[in-house]
Amino acid sequence: MSDDAIPQRTPATDDDTFRAAVVDLLGSIAYGELSAFGELASDARDAPTLADRILLSRLAARELAHHERVAARIAELGADPADAMAPFVPALDAYRARTEATTWGERLVKAYVGDGIRTDFYREVAAHVDPDTRVLVEDVLAQAGDRDDALVAGVRAVVDADPAASGRLALWGRRLMGEALSQAQQVIVERDALASMLVGGVDGRGADLAELGRMVTRLGESHAARMARLGLAG
Amino acid sequence: MSDDAIPQRTPATDDDTFRAAVVDLLGSIAYGELSAFGELASDARDAPTLADRILLSRLAARELAHHERVAARIAELGADPADAMAPFVPALDAYRARTEATTWGERLVKAYVGDGIRTDFYREVAAHVDPDTRVLVEDVLAQAGDRDDALVAGVRAVVDADPAASGRLALWGRRLMGEALSQAQQVIVERDALASMLVGGVDGRGADLAELGRMVTRLGESHAARMARLGLAG
Numbered sequence: 001m002s003d004d005a006i007p008q009r010t011p012a013t014d015d016d017t018f019r020a021a022v023v024d025l026l027g028s029i030a031y032g033e034l035s036a037f038g039e040l041a042s043d044a045r046d047a048p049t050l051a052d053r054i055l056l057s058r059l060a061a062r063e064l065a066h067h068e069r070v071a072a073r074i075a076e077l078g079a080d081p082a083d084a085m086a087p088f089v090p091a092l093d094a095y096r097a098r099t100e101a102t103t104w105g106e107r108l109v110k111a112y113v114g115d116g117i118r119t120d121f122y123r124e125v126a127a128h129v130d131p132d133t134r135v136l137v138e139d140v141l142a143q144a145g146d147r148d149d150a151l152v153a154g155v156r157a158v159v160d161a162d163p164a165a166s167g168r169l170a171l172w173g174r175r176l177m178g179e180a181l182s183q184a185q186q187v188i189v190e191r192d193a194l195a196s197m198l199v200g201g202v203d204g205r206g207a208d209l210a211e212l213g214r215m216v217t218r219l220g221e222s223h224a225a226r227m228a229r230l231g232l233a234g
Numbered sequence: 235m236s237d238d239a240i241p242q243r244t245p246a247t248d249d250d251t252f253r254a255a256v257v258d259l260l261g262s263i264a265y266g267e268l269s270a271f272g273e274l275a276s277d278a279r280d281a282p283t284l285a286d287r288i289l290l291s292r293l294a295a296r297e298l299a300h301h302e303r304v305a306a307r308i309a310e311l312g313a314d315p316a317d318a319m320a321p322f323v324p325a326l327d328a329y330r331a332r333t334e335a336t337t338w339g340e341r342l343v344k345a346y347v348g349d350g351i352r353t354d355f356y357r358e359v360a361a362h363v364d365p366d367t368r369v370l371v372e373d374v375l376a377q378a379g380d381r382d383d384a385l386v387a388g389v390r391a392v393v394d395a396d397p398a399a400s401g402r403l404a405l406w407g408r409r410l411m412g413e414a415l416s417q418a419q420q421v422i423v424e425r426d427a428l429a430s431m432l433v434g435g436v437d438g439r440g441a442d443l444a445e446l447g448r449m450v451t452r453l454g455e456s457h458a459a460r461m462a463r464l465g466l467a468g
Contacts, residue, residue: 034284034287034288034291037291038279038287038291041271041272041276041294042276042279045272045276050265050268050320053268054301054315054316057271057298058298060298061294061295064294064295067291081288082283082285085284089284
């Protein structure tokens, strides 16, 4: 994201309204990680080889480790992690249910593309929180390099073995992007504190609507870059 | 286990036959952990509350961390972890399929009792391997204290809320013990190197048949103690 998207100054987390918004954000991230853990672990059981199973199991465990760090920050802010996550369970579960992968290739693309979109989104949103939380969120979201290499190699192997899969997987990637955006929108509109922080801001320092539009553009560009890396049409 | 079950001296892992037996043992443990990871993570998705879901997700992640350490030891011994695990996939998958839990109480009892039996069994077997491997196996298997407390509390909560569940769960515990023993037996008889190490021993220092009988008795006693701790008939 560009530096000018970062507010000059953020309110402290001793402001109740602002803290509620930060807890909301962290609750949605924490549940996103827990939910990704469950899905990746479940995908792992359907892996065609033990090596693939280990790869996806490791990715799952990493999501849970991230979850733990975010949950610890929620507790530091005086909130209960399970309570903070609860409002986001329906939207995220609905996203997972609407995007249930049926082939190994779809599982790999979803692990790479779906979690990539989620990461980008939260990294954007983290620009609007207090510095301690921002550092945590960016650090948690940054650790995806080697994971990505293995997933990209996995998707490319699927397409090499079955070139006809390429078109279906490209379509699948577009669908994941659409569902993720609609889910993010639903999460934001349903949570007043979160929406206030993002649009206009509790203190008037959040992003404005034009900035939100630019954010969606940036998310789309990152998504296209990921699809290109997979060798799939964006 | 009693100290006299530990051989005075174990062969070095530069003995090919002995190393093959150790790799077999570690392969079966490593797959047991990977398989437990998948099952616990899947159970977690059916948890009645987010707190329960987090508990089982954490247990799953710990199994995977154990898997990683055992897999690293397999690689140290010059073998491929996936190859070492492969022979044990059918028996362990069959065990999981034959003991698929259908209620939350059954899932908790299986997580506690099933993994307890597995841990006891491997701790017994570790008496017959080289010291480095033994230290690793005992260390990996030892870290279950707080996990157990949470599972025991969970099972007791299920029975408190539905006293009629007590009889069904007691029966379930007995069934898990029977299936686990039959699975362990199958693993041993199918793997010559492992069987040689356990009975008679590659170097004549393994357990004899009478010792194996005592081992089964000890496993049964530990199982009864676990069932008692759950407040269930053994």
